Amino acid sequence: MPGFWINMGPQHPMTHGLWNMKVQVDGETITDARPEIGYLHRGYEKIMEVREFQKNVVLTDRLCYVSSITWSHAYCLAVEKMMGIEVPVRGQWIRVVSLELQRIASHLMWLASYGPDLGFLTGLLWALRERELFLDLIQLMSGARMNQNYPRVGGVRNDLPENFAAMCQRSIEHFLLKMEEYEKVFHDSKVFHMRTEGVGLLSAADAINWGVTGPNLRACGVNVDLRRLDPYETYEEVDFEPQVWHDGGAGDSYARFVVRFNELRESCKIVLQALEKMPKAGAYRAKPPRRAEGEGYAKTEDSRGEALFYVIGDGDDRPYRVKIRSPVFSTMAATPLILRGNKLADVVAILGSVDVCVGEMDK
Amino acid sequence: MSAPLIPNLFDVCKVLTGAIVWVVQQIIYAVAVLIPPLRGLGDWLGSDPVITILTWLIAVTVIVVWATLVNLLTMMWVERKLYSRLQDRYGIMISIWSLPFWPFNRVRRPTHRGTGYLQNVADGVKLLQKENITPRNADAAMFHISPVLIASSTLMIFAALPWSSGFYVANLPLGILFILAAFSLAPLGILIAGWSANNKYTLVGGLRAAAMLMAYEIPMILAVIALVFFTGSLDPIEIVRQQDRVLFALGPIGIPAWYAFTPQFLGFLVFSVAMMAEMERIPFDIPEAEAELVEGWTTEYSGMRFGLVFGFKWLRMIAGAALIAILYLGGWSGPVFATLDVGGIPVPILPEEVWFLLKIYLISAVFVWISWSVPRVRIDQILNIGWKRLIPYSLLAILVAAGFRVLG
């Protein structure tokens, strides 16, 4: 049968988000792939030029709606670099706590969507059940479960509630018990290994060349974690281990899965450490100037990779230009490389392990 | 050891037919007072050929109703409840107690009040009232015929599948062969369904289904061949009768001579795995894989056509579990514990039907449990397992069976 093009999307139950992947199939093997994005383009960079600096946080929350605090924080960091203001220490620690809780919630959402991709529908419900624990914590901290509008230029919106450390401790202990169960279901399952090992290979040189960052790059064996390579906030004082896949060479889906899965544990560690190490009282927010001129960029380790914001101000109370660099946008360019040579049944498994979030890709 | 509740379906149906015919005859005789020639019609109705044909029709209806209305609904309920509990949620909850016209439901209208048995009926009614869409460029005749093919071949299985040593429509001496052949008709229907819908997804799904189901029928039949070395016959009633004795006694409990406990154990495993693939359950449900192919080969079906092909998957599960029970787990044999005496007729407390149903539902529960705990396997890996692993094991089972037969 000569190769014909199959559309996976834009309406598809399992490509999470609204985008299209055309794959050219020869029998069951993929010979070429072409992603088509832009279905969710909302014109962010243009809108952000007419909103004041602080009001843009409402927009950046909705870039990747699964992981909103990390994106708003990256924007606030860029604006702070441009304005040259310094966040108080307690504010920085609170930011670290909120970022890591959001990272856990985002990775659990990925896990919840990856199970059904492989056919394991029970994984959806178990991971979402665990995610509720962290959404409750985020709600206690910021008032909302999603799109919280929590980071501010100069700090955070409000202080942590009373007894937050004890609540985090309890939730994380329960969660770590459940992680043992997930280990058994995923890591010890022969069918899971059959579906993900050797599937969707990406070599480290290719990954760096195509701009893949984050857990996808660490799964290829490259030890790059922006929280260590270019530390921001108080990450230098936190003891954690960037999860890198060590056992040889090219990153397959299993490596990406293991890296993200272990990052869940590391994030739990960071949260507990941060709650211990932070100053017990103090200012958590600095007042930024209303108008600013200059330029600043900030790159942070988002749940999906390197999120870079480049903000230019020209003396007005609004930014002149905001550039959003999304990790998924760059990874999407590399997907033809990852997909070629695999079988059609693997497309959803590979793209699930790459963790696409269309909101940040299409801006 | 145990006794059937219905010793002979035809006798029971004959009583029923006799009653119906007698009522109709009385009505006709009453009318015949006015129109004398009708008397002859009344007499003809009571004659032997008519009674026999009516008995047959009623027996077949009873079996079909038993299989679909009672067992299918219960099996769907069992599966949906079981996997919801695995997923830490309540599951289907609409039942007869949540209907709005009850007086205790006037003030608060809870829908989640019951066990959920009526939910499947509600889903069936919902499917009935949907529009039956045919895609524009689809092969209309084939598109309409294939659900009929799948449904009728599945119902044909129940013509030869006995539910106890008395509750059957036909007892064929080659019963197992007929059942396996009826099982094998469905892949043809699936292929036609996928192909005729003029949709790339369904075509891929249909071809995958055909490849997988064809690959897994071979180890299934080879395992049955290994069994035949021991049983010497393909009659299901005969096979169950042979398993009805005690193998050896472990203290007070006697281990029955089910073929799963004998050297046929390997055949039992091979047959179970092949049957899971035939029933298109996860981990083998790649033809219907939601993740990639929307609904696989059933994508273009809507309304009750979809209900037929989707619901009959469960009917095939019942038939498959019944086959496993008959061949390897002793069918309907089990202790009867006590026998009541109802007006001269001995009624067993735990008749054979109950044991059979128990075994069917237990096997299905194990299949559901496995299904919802494991990711699905890719099509080429499925074919790998089928051709390169199961067939050698089934051939090994034949060897073992032949060896034991020779050694006595």
Next chain:
Amino acid sequence: MSVSAAEPVPRVSGRPVAGIEKEILAQLVVALGSKLKKAETVRAGLVHGFIDRKDLVAVATYLKVTLGFEHLACVTAVDWKDRFECVYHIENYYNGCMVEIHADVPYDDPRIASLVPLWNAANFHEREAWDLMGIEFDGHPDLRRILLPDDFKFHPLRKDFAQEVDRQYISRRKIRGGK
């Protein structure tokens, strides 16, 4: 599949090297000389460089091949109202240094060399710059619209494309010429 799994994985320590930006700045000034119109270290780990657009490939090649800047993070297009500007953020994984290259592009000839032969990461970013801002990249293998529909006629991120506030709150009476 991707290229040669036999290629070695880069030995990256994952930690920044302190004071590296001064070294990088010095090396750039020495190697590029007149091509570099202005260069400075802004803060720890960040070097700004301003070049002319025709020297882009030379500078980028020097950065990638000699200095080991393997990661092109971002290609930004900015519309200053009298010229365009392309900003390239290039990162070095070995020592955590970031170089920000600014290249001016005139309004009447919005073309600049493409960096796709060096870093494939530029592929999608340059397509986005073309799509939203209208800067053409010479040597790009597949320069077409990425985020907007394929037949969209304008480049929305330019400053002369109507902004939201220009189109809001204009009543019909005002359009007809009233108050």
